[in-house]
Amino acid sequence: MTDSTCDLSAERTAALGVTVVPLTVFFGEEAFLDGIDMGDDAFYERLRHSDTLPRTSQPSVAQFKGAYERLARESTDIVSIHLSSRMSGTINSASIAREDIPAGVHLDIIDSYNTSVGLGAVVVEAAEAAQRGASRSDVVDVARKAVDRVHLYAAVDTLEYLRRGGRIGRASSLLGSLLSIKPIVHMEGGELAPLERVRTRARAQDRLFELATADQTISRLYIAAAADAAAAEALAGRVRPRLPHTEITVGSVGPIVGVHVGPGTVGIVTVARA
Known part of the structure; x- marks a missing residue:
């Protein structure tokens, strides 16, 4: 369950x-x-x-x-x-x-x-x-x-939803530059934490690609987007040739998580081999 x-x-x-x-x-x-x-x-x-x-x-x-x-x-x-x-x-x-x-x-x-x-x-x-x-x-x-074995990374289009929803965790350190960055966050110790900052949405997608393909032995990769199926599919299209033996699932970020991360967020989850 x-x-x-x-x-x-x-x-x-x-x-x-x-x-x-x-x-x-x-x-x-x-x-x-x-x-x-x-x-x-x-x-x-x-x-x-x-x-x-x-x-x-x-x-x-x-x-x-x-x-x-x-x-x-x-x-x-x-x-x-x-x-x-x-x-x-x-x-x-x-x-x-x-x-x-x-x-x-x-x-x-x-x-x-x-x-x-x-x-x-x-x-x-x-x-x-x-x-x-x-x-x-x-x-x-x-x-x-x-x-x-499971690692989640996400490119958040804006921190505004995380700030307003109160689920920002250790990513609160990013708030000083809400408008000037596209933050990459990850799950660490059960809460969101900042990983790095990039300047453009295109660079954020590039960074997700790099994170997704860094370990080519992963058993599974999940890609999910909040109201941006095209971005999720585009990322999957880039990743598939690099991970030919990895099961890749493309899906959607649902309402509960979507309230807190906002539209335009794209996330990946890598699953290391057992």
Whole structure:
């Protein structure tokens, strides 16, 4: 199980047998369940015309209880992998809900220390192990090791959304030059941290290409963009000839992460070989 910040497609989570608990995005007093009531395209279209920044909310304890109860009717082993506890209280909700799971059910809650397709990459590694018939303890081991193998980098078009959304983490040091740079950030210790600054969007895309192809032995590469599918596909087109033996997935940054990074952000996730 995971949460909707994993930014994996519904088709992929269904194929992997992964249950997704949605977070909620609020436009004023209107609440939308991520991926259920509102998809990516509808979200970014509304964001463009919104005078105020939407809010996001972690899944409730009741949502987790319901999900765990449904899964417990199918299996006594549940592995629940979620976005970084340093960015959201989602894991806290899951931990409280764990207190009421049925007797005999074994539940492991894992902090990915990541978000978006960084979380999604950890989920994929664990889910594929489960599909191969691995035991619960082995699936947990795969997930925990994947946390260290997964690396997320993003070129943020503007820091304004991170600043307004309060999820800027250690990247706050970049705020002094909001208008003059295109920051490259990465996940470090479960939160966003500055990696470097570049002057143009073109240079930012070049830097993502360099980061994506620096280690040509990686097993997987994920590319995701916030309301900029063309940029994601263009980057994938550049990368594929350099990484002919790497599985490359191109997707979208969903509403929950999109609230905080803003349109135009392009991210990559590299997965080192086990």
